[in-house]
Amino acid sequence: xxxxxxxxxxxxxxxxxxxxxxxxxxxxxxxxxxxxxxxxxxxxxxxxxxxxxxxxxxxxxxxxxxxxxxxxxxxxxxxxxxxxxxxxxxxxxxxxxxxxxxxxxxxxxxxxxxxxxxxxxxxxxxxxxxxxxxxxxxxxxxxxxxxxxxxxxxxxxxxxxxxxxxxxxxxxxxxxxxxxxxxxxxxxxxxxxxxxxxxxxxxxxxxxxxxxxxxxxxxxxxxxxxxxxxxxxxxxxxxxxxxxxxxxxxxxxxxxxxxxxxxxxxxxxxxxxxxxxxxxxxxxxxxxxxx
Amino acid sequence: xxxxxxxxxxxxxxxxxxxxxxxxxxxxxxxxxxxxxxxxxxxxxxxxxxxxxxxxxxxxxxxxxxxxxxxxxxxxxxxxxxxxxxxxxxxxxxxxxxxxxxxxxxxxxxxxxxxxxxxxxxxxxxxxxxxxxxxxxxxxxxxxxxxxxxxxxxxxxxxxxxxxxxxxxxxxxxxxxxxxxxxxxxxxxxxxxxxxxxxxxxxxxxxxxxxxxxxxxxxxxxxxxxxxxxxxxxxxxxxxxxxxxxxxx
Numbered sequence: 053x054x055x056x057x058x059x060x061x062x063x064x065x066x067x068x069x070x071x072x073x074x075x076x077x078x079x080x081x082x083x084x085x086x087x088x089x090x091x092x093x094x095x096x097x098x099x100x101x102x103x104x105x106x107x108x109x110x111x112x113x114x115x116x117x118x119x120x121x122x123x124x125x126x127x128x129x130x131x132x133x134x135x136x137x138x139x140x141x142x143x144x145x146x147x148x149x150x151x152x153x154x155x156x157x158x159x160x161x162x163x164x165x166x167x168x169x170x171x172x173x174x175x176x177x178x179x180x181x182x183x184x185x186x187x188x189x190x191x192x193x194x195x196x197x198x199x200x201x202x203x204x205x206x207x208x209x210x211x212x213x214x215x216x217x218x219x220x221x222x223x224x225x226x227x228x229x230x231x232x233x234x235x236x237x238x239x240x241x242x243x244x245x246x247x248x249x250x251x252x253x254x255x256x257x258x259x260x261x262x263x264x265x266x267x268x269x270x271x272x273x274x275x276x277x278x279x280x281x282x283x284x285x286x287x288x289x290x291x292x293x294x295x296x297x298x299x300x301x302x303x304x305x306x307x308x309x310x311x312x313x314x315x316x317x318x319x320x321x322x323x324x325x326x327x328x329x330x331x332x333x334x335x336x337x338x339x340x341x342x343x
Numbered sequence: 344x345x346x347x348x349x350x351x352x353x354x355x356x357x358x359x360x361x362x363x364x365x366x367x368x369x370x371x372x373x374x375x376x377x378x379x380x381x382x383x384x385x386x387x388x389x390x391x392x393x394x395x396x397x398x399x400x401x402x403x404x405x406x407x408x409x410x411x412x413x414x415x416x417x418x419x420x421x422x423x424x425x426x427x428x429x430x431x432x433x434x435x436x437x438x439x440x441x442x443x444x445x446x447x448x449x450x451x452x453x454x455x456x457x458x459x460x461x462x463x464x465x466x467x468x469x470x471x472x473x474x475x476x477x478x479x480x481x482x483x484x485x486x487x488x489x490x491x492x493x494x495x496x497x498x499x500x501x502x503x504x505x506x507x508x509x510x511x512x513x514x515x516x517x518x519x520x521x522x523x524x525x526x527x528x529x530x531x532x533x534x535x536x537x538x539x540x541x542x543x544x545x546x547x548x549x550x551x552x553x554x555x556x557x558x559x560x561x562x563x564x565x566x567x568x569x570x571x572x573x574x575x576x577x578x579x580x581x582x583x584x585x586x587x588x589x590x591x592x
Binding site for chain 2: 058059061062064065066067068069072073074075076077079080083088090134137138141142153156157159160161162163164165166167168169170171172173174175183218226227229230231234264265268269275279281282285286300303304307308313316317320323324327328331
């Protein structure tokens, strides 16, 4: 039985969504077909698909998209596997250490990314006195040559990925743990009575029951890989030579440093298309019955 | 072997955290904390962060839970359409609207204000949807008694539903707080000076301002993360990760 109409209770939220989400979202599309620039004395011109044509021809945009793609392709499986491993190990009722580990692995989630980037800049310090260089030197018994992680074209992007995983795995772990706890215990008992090994139980009970949580969190991580910005801006500024530039970094550079709003909006639209496609894939997979 | 692997991972995990807290006492010990307060106007930055996050969480929780309740429990023309809009807004990340908003804020001379770091984040499709699914499962018997007493939707929402929504409120508050306290991109765009800057952005400017003194930088970091860490530990009991995946069932 429904209550009396109360549409007015929607008004504050609806107003907020309208002014700060719907209208600017529509504006993004409109502005991407113009040459709008902040503070420019010239009147705004309608330029059709010119901004998009320029983006397509711009090697730094291609580089950014490639980096985002590498980020997503590397991070999603790694982080999901690590989170799944931790969740399975920590899902042990009555284990004293479990609570400690859970809090420890979740703690970085509470750290703002800017703080994470600052801490890791210290750890990645170049030269023999840098923290990681020291650790690697000790582990390799003195065979490690000190590297400048954040300024090395080969190492810069993986270095950013590592700290992103450090910060991101906890949330995924907690979501998977919640999923694990919803699996009815009698499924495991039945499987154990059948004499199946722990590995078989993981394959035929845990994985199918966790399927939706896994898909949800994996695609959440993929989408986040296309939103990477803070650590790039603080640690590498897209360098060395574009090795760590990302879509968001290019977007902010267009809007903020060059004040080219039209171009930045075209990049926004590209970003939106990627996110919408990934969300579509997510929803589609969640609706399927099996993998 | 599994336990050994977890212990090894825990060590790797602990290293950056230990670096932060240990490093904040290196060189000048507790003097690092005093130096931070001397070198920059830390209190202003802290107040900015507290005001921005406090209002975003407070107003946001109120209006989003109100909207979620109205969608779940009342009927009105256009309810289905409103629900569809909420679902759409859920998919749109903030970055997708940042440029037009930045343009509008710059043109209207609203940079360096706290309100422009609060208002855009108050109404949130994800929060509304979370409350909507929560109130769909809310036991109707609780509301029925109030309704028979002649209470309207507002009274039932504020006197019955809200006081019984602790898990949803806590979960929503934690998520909103974490994202608000970490805001970086938007404050970078809309603050030119320190007067309206939050801590999350200021730590990066502090890092970039010579002299580079890691003890002080880490002390800044500890001061910045401690409030959220404490609050999270307090709310942890009510925090329900399940709510985050409410859309997948």
